[in-house]
Amino acid sequence: MTIFGDVARWFADPAHWQGSHGIPVRVLEHLELSGLAVAIALVIAVPVALYLGHTGRGGFIAINLANIGRALPSLALIGLGLAIAIPLGLGLGFWPTMFALVPLAIPPIMTNTFVAIREVDRDVVDAARGMGLKESEILGTIEIPLGLPLMLGGIGTAAVNVVATATLGAIVAGGALGRFIVDGLALQEYDQLVAGALLVALLAILTEVAFAALARASAPPGMTVSP
């Protein structure tokens, strides 16, 4: 029982909401780290998946390659990231963590985008091609709009995974919400540890909810029968 009281008191302490170690700054750091990781993954995965989905080529290879990213342990990647980042002068924390997060974000984006494009009714694509739409027009005006909800679903999954895993950055002296957990553990300040865990969980849930709403809002008109 007492731990909840301690955590509530920890949140109530105005000192924890201020300065470079305060909750708002840590949340922003967390969002920055996660957002950039997802953005980099999008830039890498989406064009490849769109191309493979549109042409119907090499889909299995793409998905299997991407899944290797999922199989690599994040902690090991952070270690590898350190080994690469330090000689490059990129320092501790941010970039080594990025090195672990991007491979984590790629598989769901890659898989969902590929499937989203592939699943567009082939007859619709055939009719579009038969009427003289160029391949780029088929992709841009038919396949992407129709596949967008599924694509956003994959990006949402990637974002939630990244938000949860970005916590690990604190192990290699990164900022973000993982700081509260790692410091809480080191200092045996369990109120801080639990508060950090709650914040990460909350942020992950909000991410999930936001992307679910986005996916719903992106559903093309006319796809559900309405009176």
Add this chain to the structure above:
Amino acid sequence: MAESRGATVEFRSVTKRYGDTIAVDRLSFTVPAGRICVLVGPSGCGKTTSLRMVNRLIEPTSGEILIDGQNVLAEDPTQLRRRIGYVIQQTGLFPHQTVADNIATVPRLLGWPKERIQLRVDELMKLIGLDPGRMRRRYPAQLSGGERQRVGVARAMAAEPPLMLMDEPFAAVDPIVRERLQNEFLRLQRAQGITVIFVTHDIDEAIKLGDRVAVMRLGHLVQYAPPGELLARPADDFVAKFVGSDRGLKRLSLLTVGGVELAPLDRAKLDGAPVLSPSMSLRDALAVMLSSEAQEATVMEGDRYLGALTLQQIGRMLRVDEPA
């Protein structure tokens, strides 16, 4: 028929191979401008493959296809396709676009001005019997199967193509709707003088719609003839079987009472005889005469007597192996 703006299409020894499979084998025939050519034959005989080589959705292995004397392989495929209407069984309507946007697809690609596109969309919707005011903003999911097919046809006609390719466009709707769509389509095609290549596996549809019918089997063209001739003189046993043992009756539905050399009137016999109009099909005439148990019928145009039609005369028409 209106002055034809249709294109002439010529297949010259067109072959398509997939590995060891020969989907289409040295296909040669010419579709005259403004006419409907129906490709018919059992499943897998190469109808769809032949059709899709015209707009280069499939490239032939050898041979050439000419539209108004121009080899299709010499033209950019997307440019080519924008001047050829294309309708498929599943309609392929864009589910995220309204009826109006679907119909406007090719005019938009061709860069028509907005006002012209809107006029054309409204005109087409009226032509296919959909009220523009009520239906323009609907999505395909909000239409019946028959309405969807109509929109598919309108979309293919939107940019006034000289040629339309249609792959079993009416196969997915029930027989009553199909018959109505066929009639509407015939009317539209006659009015606009478009050349049409139409694929079906339904011989009755082929006979009803085709000016020419191309019967295919295993990638080969077995017979290419007007429907009357196909019924009267099938090229071989395969065609005879395919058109059906009732081909004599089917042929009657292609012939009209007015086309028969009528017997002179014997007014004494004609009291109480059924009255036929010259535009009636012989098949319908036969039904009328059988059901009223008459040997003869009077043929009248308005209030003018043209002559008499006898059962013997119809019987002669039934013996289909005689010259038509």
